Amino acid sequence: MTSSSSSQTAAPSGQPRLRIRGLRKSFGDRTILNGIDLDVPAGKSTVIIGGSGNGKSLLLRCILGLIEPDEGTIEIDGENIIGASRSRRGTLLKRIGMLFQNAALFDSMSVMDNVLFGLTAKSHGRRRDRATQEKEALRLLEQVGLGPHVAPLNPAELSGGMQKRVGLARALAGQPDILFFDEPTTGLDPIMSAVIDGLISSCVTQRGATALTITHDMTSVTRIGDHAAMLYGGKIIWQGPANTLMHSGNPIVDQFTHGRLDGPIPTSGMTANPAEKR
Numbered sequence: 001m002t003s004s005s006s007s008q009t010a011a012p013s014g015q016p017r018l019r020i021r022g023l024r025k026s027f028g029d030r031t032i033l034n035g036i037d038l039d040v041p042a043g044k045s046t047v048i049i050g051g052s053g054n055g056k057s058l059l060l061r062c063i064l065g066l067i068e069p070d071e072g073t074i075e076i077d078g079e080n081i082i083g084a085s086r087s088r089r090g091t092l093l094k095r096i097g098m099l100f101q102n103a104a105l106f107d108s109m110s111v112m113d114n115v116l117f118g119l120t121a122k123s124h125g126r127r128r129d130r131a132t133q134e135k136e137a138l139r140l141l142e143q144v145g146l147g148p149h150v151a152p153l154n155p156a157e158l159s160g161g162m163q164k165r166v167g168l169a170r171a172l173a174g175q176p177d178i179l180f181f182d183e184p185t186t187g188l189d190p191i192m193s194a195v196i197d198g199l200i201s202s203c204v205t206q207r208g209a210t211a212l213t214i215t216h217d218m219t220s221v222t223r224i225g226d227h228a229a230m231l232y233g234g235k236i237i238w239q240g241p242a243n244t245l246m247h248s249g250n251p252i253v254d255q256f257t258h259g260r261l262d263g264p265i266p267t268s269g270m271t272a273n274p275a276e277k278r
């Protein structure tokens with residue numbers, strides 16, 4: 001049985017691509033992240049599960065440098081980005097591509113311009129003419145299964161699944177070797193969820209990327225996950241092989257993954273995040 005409390009967290013073999021230790025973040029007197037210890041193994045797909053409001057998106061935002069944590073370290077390939085110089089941090093973070101929960105496309109820009117934005121934002125100082133960039137954008141769209149006819153459309157003219165695919169094309173534009181996916185299948189039908197999961201898996205198996213996905217979708221966990229972790233009460237309370245998640249032996253994980261009302265997770269009068277009680 002592979003299970004671990006945060007204090008027992010065992011690093012997967014080899015140096016993790018991302019190594020987080022003692023990460024804390026409070027807003028006023030509300031402690032959301034209360035000492036996160038997490039290893040994200042290189043070239044694998046890691047999924048994070050946890051109840052609404054437990055701080056999963058906040059954790060990603062801390063790693064991306066969008067929110068400054070109060071304490072702790074976040075290492076990318078052994079280099080702590082907390083406290084690194086602004087330019088060094090920028091260089092390290094350019095290696096990360098992100099697909100936001102709602103795809104976060106610019107509504108007033110065409111699909112083509114959204115993908116071009118991803119290309120120029122992470123161009124690593126390379127200057128390329130517009131025609132070359134457009135060709136590259138079309139290639140990225142094709143990679144996520146979208147034809148050139150979508151390029152001139154606005155995001156509002158696309159289905160939710162298509163928008164996620166455009167978001168993925170934009171995330172891939174900077175040739176990231178680390179990819180974050182925040183609830184990539186939320187709101188999608190089962191077939192489109194399988195399509196998006198397939199794209200995530202191919203990022204890992206074909207591009208050799210390291211993926212970190214937040215999801216509430218247990219089918220997705222089994223489909224894309226190599227490694228899984230559960231965030232609860234401000235901590236990673238369990239991590240291990242994704243194929244052991246559904247029978248982890250941890251009562252909190254088991255209650256959550258099987259959607260049971262009875263168990264250690266309070267289901268009436270509960271705060272959004274048990275860490276806030278502390």
Ligand SMILES: Nc1ncnc2c1ncn2[C@@H]1O[C@H](COP(=O)(O)OP(=O)(O)OP(=O)(O)O)[C@@H](O)[C@H]1O
Pocket residue numbers: 027032050051052053054055056057058059272273
């Ligand atoms: N910038 C902020 N200022 C104040 N509170 C914040 C901020 N960012 C996040 N929070 C709080 O942190 C908590 C965790 O939010 P977060 O979005 O990370 O949850 P989550 O686990 O991703 O939830 P869900 O599964 O519903 O998306 C929430 O109570 C939220 O209000």
